[in-house]
Amino acid sequence: MPYRRPPAVQARLDARRDRVLEAAVRLLSREGYAGCSVAAIAAEAGISTGSVYQSFSGKSELAAALFRTLVAREVAAVTAAADRPGTAAERVAGAVETFASRALQAPRRAFALLAEPADPAVDTERLVFRRAFRDVFA
Template identity: 75%
Template sequence: MPYRRTPAVQARLDAQRGSVVEAALGLLAEQGYAGCTVAAVAARAGIATGSVYRHFDGKSELAVELFRTVVGREVAAVSEAAGHPGHRSAAERVVAVVETFALRALKSPRLAYALLAEPVDPAVDAERLVFRRAFRDVFA
C-alpha cells in the first residue's frame, strides 16, 4: 500500500512551506535575491537547509515563487488604483497607477530593485516579462 500523507502531516508541510516563503520574502526585502541563499532562508525559517529542498528544487524555484508572490500583490495594488471609480479619465488612471507604484517602491526600495532590476536567474527574468505584460494590461 503506497504511503499517503495524513491531513496533519500535510498541514505541517504546508505551514513549513509558508514559513520558508515568509523567511525568503524578508531576506528579499532586506538583501535582494543575492541574500536569499537556501542556507540563509533555512536559518531564518528555523529549519534545516535540506528541509527547504523538500518544498523547492533550489534557489531558482524559490526565487520564482517569491517573484510571483510579491509582484502579484503589486499588480493587484496598481489594478485597484486604476479601477477606482473616482478616476474617470485615462490621465487620472495613469496618475493613480504611477503614484501607487512609486509610493510602494519608496516604502521598500531594496525590494523594488530586486523585483525590477537586480540581475537574477533566467527563470526570474522570464517571470519579469510575464508580469510586465500584466502591468501593461492595467493601462489597457
Template identity: 70%
Template sequence: MAYRRTPAVQARLDAQREAVLQAAVVLLAERGYGGCSMAAVAERAGIATGSMYRHFSGKSELAVELFRTVVGREVAAVTEAARRESTPQRRLAAAVETFAARALRAPRLAYALLAEPADPVVDAERLVFRRAFRDLFAEQIADAVAAGEIPPQNAELTGAALVGAVGEALVGPLAAGGRHPDEVIPALVSFTLRALGGSHDSDA
C-alpha cells in the first residue's frame, strides 16, 4: 500500500513550502535572480538544502513558482488601484502610476522581473507577466474607447505597446536604484495618456 500523508504532515509540508517561497521573494528583492540558488533560499528559510527538493525539483521550478507569486501580487495591486478610479482614463493612469511606483520602491526586485539575464524558464514567465499587464491595460483602453475618451484603436495591441514602453523606460531608473520617482512616474503617466490620444495627465 502506498504511503499516504496525514493531514498534519501535509500541513507542515505546505507551511514549509510557503516559508521557502517567502524566503525566495526576500532574496529576489535583495540579490536578484542570480542570488536565489537553492542553497541560499534554504539558508534564508532556515531549512536544510536537501529539504528544498521535497518542494521543488531544482532552481528552474523554484524560479517559475517564485515569479508567479510575485507577479500575482503586482497584478493584484495594480488592478486594485485601477478599480478605485472613476473613469477608464483615470484607471489606466492609476495602473501605470501604481506599476511604476511599486517598481521604483523595490528596484532590485522589479529589475529581476523585467530585465535581469536569467534562464529560459524565467523568460517564459516574463511573457506571462507582460501578457497579464497587457490584458489589464487593454481592458481600460477598450473602455476608454467605448466612452469616447480616446480615439478608436486596437486595445490589445496598444496595451502590449504600453507594457513594452513602460517596462523599457523603467529599466534605467531601476538599474540606478529607483532614484527620482517624482520625475519618472508623472512622465510615464503623461506619456501613456498622450500615446492613447487622450488628455494630459493633469486633465485625466
C-alpha cells in the first residue's frame, strides 16, 4: 500500500509551498524573473534553499507555478470585469481597462508575465495564459 501523508503533515507542506509562492510573487513584482533565483526566493520566504526543493523539484517547476499563480489572479480580475452587466462593448471596455490598469499598477510584474525572457517552462505557460485571455474576450 502506498504511503499517505497524514493530513497535518500535508497541510504543513502545502502551507510552506504557498509561503514560497507568495515570496516569489513579491520578488518577481520587484525584480522580475532575473531576480528570482531559488536562493533569493528562499531568503524572501525566510526558509532554507533546501526547503524550497522540498516543495518544488527545481527552478523550472517553481517558475511555472509562480507564473500560473500570478496569471490566475490576472485572468480572474479580467474575467470579473468582463462578466459585469452591460453591453458587449461595455464589457470588453471594462475588461481591457482592468487589464491595463493592473499592468500600470505593477509594471515590473506585467513585463514579467507578458514578455520578460524566462525559463522555457514559463514560455510554455504563456501560451496557456494567452488562450485564457482569448477565452475571456471570445
